[in-house]
Amino acid sequence: MEHFIIWMQVLFCLASCSGTIHGRLFPQTFNSRRNDGYKENYRPKLSQMKVDEKFQTRYFMQPIDHFDALYTATYKQRYLISTEYWDRHGGPIFFYTGNEGNIVWFSRNTGFMIEMAAKFRAMLVFAEHRYYGKSMPFGNQSYKDPLKMSFLTSEQALADYAKLVGHLKSSINGAHNSSVVAFGGSYGGMLAAWFRMKYPGVVDGSIAASAPIWQFTGLSSCDGAYKVITNTFERASVHCPRNIRISWDAIDELSRSESGLKFMTDELKMCSPLNSSNLSDFKNWLSETWFDLAMVEYPYPADFLQPLPAWPVKQTCLPLDTTFPSDKALISGLAKALQVYHNYTGQLSCFNISVSPSGSVGTVGWSYQSCTEMVMPSCTNGITDMFPPVNWNFTQYSQDCYKTWKVYPRQDWIKTVYGGKKIQSASNIVFSNGLLDPWSAGGVQKSISDSLVAVIISDGAHHLDLRSSNPADPPSVIQARHIEALYIKKWLEEK
Known part of the structure; x- marks a missing residue:
């Protein structure tokens, strides 16, 4: 079962939002001054779009280590870019903070950003996280030893994103004064939130969907995710x-x-x-x-x-x-x-339990991150959940990490770097969580201030709000997207 506890960390990523956000009345309108690029009623039919054809694939040379001036090695970071909807006279940049996998996969599952780009006449950028997809700092040797893996951290990834935003603004005509809104889901949602916290001069606001920024030691219960799963069933x-x-x-x-x-x-x-x-x-x-x-x-x-x-x-x-x-x-x-x-498609004749269907999630890279700074305790009790009882054993977890990567996890480092629950000084972040999603247990489910806002999607699973609009969408996710669009509008008007 220890394997399951580690694998659970790989899969990342109350009432509906009907006019209120956890008791805080949501203003129906913001400042009446409208962003010139905003189209209130326009909604492209994403089901008819070939998402891949919308984007150009580009690479940007990044430092392997942003924090050591003596280490000058670089690598090519992949990113996807589309200017189809962009107002070339200062339209905003909508920036996806890539998470643990191939960035193309995330672009195909984040249609909400495309819809918002059409509304706000925004440039779309999907940035790939270092050590995933094709953004390998040491090529096919990137996972070969812990020293080469040591540059795989959320801090380095956020620095990549900040530097890439600077490059876009300086190299693309009309983008110099563009506002930037970050989007992300699951670990990408955590990065979107932390991006705004750490680089407020780079990012004007963030939509952090299904972002379990509190799924760490001392911040939430280790059995929360499994209670949610049981409730969903x-x-x-x-x-x-x-x-x-x-x-x-x-x-x-x-x-x-x-x-x-x-x-x-x-x-x-x-x-x-x-x-x-x-x-x-x-x-x-x-x-x-x-x-x-x-x-x-x-x-x-x-x-x-x-x-x-x-x-x-x-x-x-x-x-x-x-x-x-x-x-x-x-x-x-x-x-x-x-x-x-x-076997919903009926194509399999038998099940292979040695294969975990992880899609494009980078399990090797995430295993390393889970063994360094992304230590997210998990446990089950078989009473309030439907799983066999398994205790969280940090000592055993640390030993397993050392056997695999020759590193010991730092279970409190994320709280030190990003503030844990003491994030009141941050601003302009919308945290959305679907109550059917296990990761909501570690998410921000109550608004902290007027600009650190929690949106609950009662019928939502993992970052449902970031997916394309669909006729089958429940009212709670339609309302969540409406709220998110209003906050995006507000942030752009405040520029």
């Missing part, structure tokens, strides 16, 4: 999380005999036979599945991590929405449920 069916909770004992009981193991292997359509040596991996695989499903409980078909139907948790819970007379009957129900996430 319970929302679909009361029986479903109860049966998943029972399934762990059923698996243990059947695994006591060779016939039981064979039954599970055949019924669950495993590519390799289940046995005593891989049973723990199988349970991890199951846990990852439930975690992923809660993250992507979108109201329409999507393929963010896997090709899935609308409301995939609800679909998964259909075979589990009953009482089972025996352990074998429960496993049969589980087998049908797993088909939704792992």
Whole structure:
């Protein structure tokens, strides 16, 4: 299960927002003076767009180390840029703070930025995070030893983004005085928030979606994410999380005999036979599945991590929405449920538990970051959640990190660098969280000030608000996007 606790960190990333933000009345209008580029009613049909064709791919030479003047080595950072909607006479720059993966993947799943660029006549920039995608400081040697990995930090990444913004403003005619709004989801949302905190002279405001900036030691409960997952499943069916909770004992009981193991292997359509040596991996695989499903409980078909139907948790819970007379009957129900996430297209003949469906998430790089500064405690208790009990053991976690990377994690460093919960001096950040999303447990769910604003999406999963508008969108995400657009307008008018 320790593997699961580390993998959970890889997958990052109350009432609906109907006129209020946690009791704070949201002003219906800001200053009546309007940004000249703002188009109130314009909304492109993103479903008809080929997102990749909108962007040019460019590279910018960055210092490998921004904080040591004696170390002068550089690398090429990839970024995507589009000026299709941009007002070339000082229109704003909308800047995506890339997270742990290929930047093209994030551009395809962040249609809200494109919609906002059309409204505000903005330049679009998607910046790739160092050590991910094609932005490798040491090429194919980047992950080969801890010394080469040591430049993989959020601080270095933010410095990359600040320097890239400066380059864009100085090299593109008409951009010198452009306002900058940062967008990001999950770890990218954390970076968007920290970008505004650390470089307020570079960034005028940030939309930080599903950003668990408080999922660190002493800031939130380690079991919060798993409570949210359980609640998301319970929302679909009361029986479903109860049966998943029972399934762990059923698996243990059947695994006591060779016939039981064979039954599970055949019924669950495993590519390799289940046995005593891989049973723990199988349970991890199951846990990852439930975690992923809660993250992507979108109201329409999507393929963010896997090709899935609308409301995939609800679909998964259909075979589990009953009482089972025996352990074998429960496993049969589980087998049908797993088909939704792992084989919705019907193309797989068996399941390989050694493969985690991570999409374009960079698991190797994030493993290193989790073992240095991004230490996000997680635990389960099997009572308030539907998972097997697992305690958070920082000592064991540190030892595992040292075995893998020859480094020990600094569990309090993020709080030192970015302030923990003492961020009142910051401004112009909207934190959005969907209550179906496990990562909301570590997010900012209450407004801190008039300019550090929390927006809750009652029917939202992982950064649903950053995705393209869809006819199936629930009212809570429509309202969230409206609020975010109003704040963007406000920030641009304050320039």
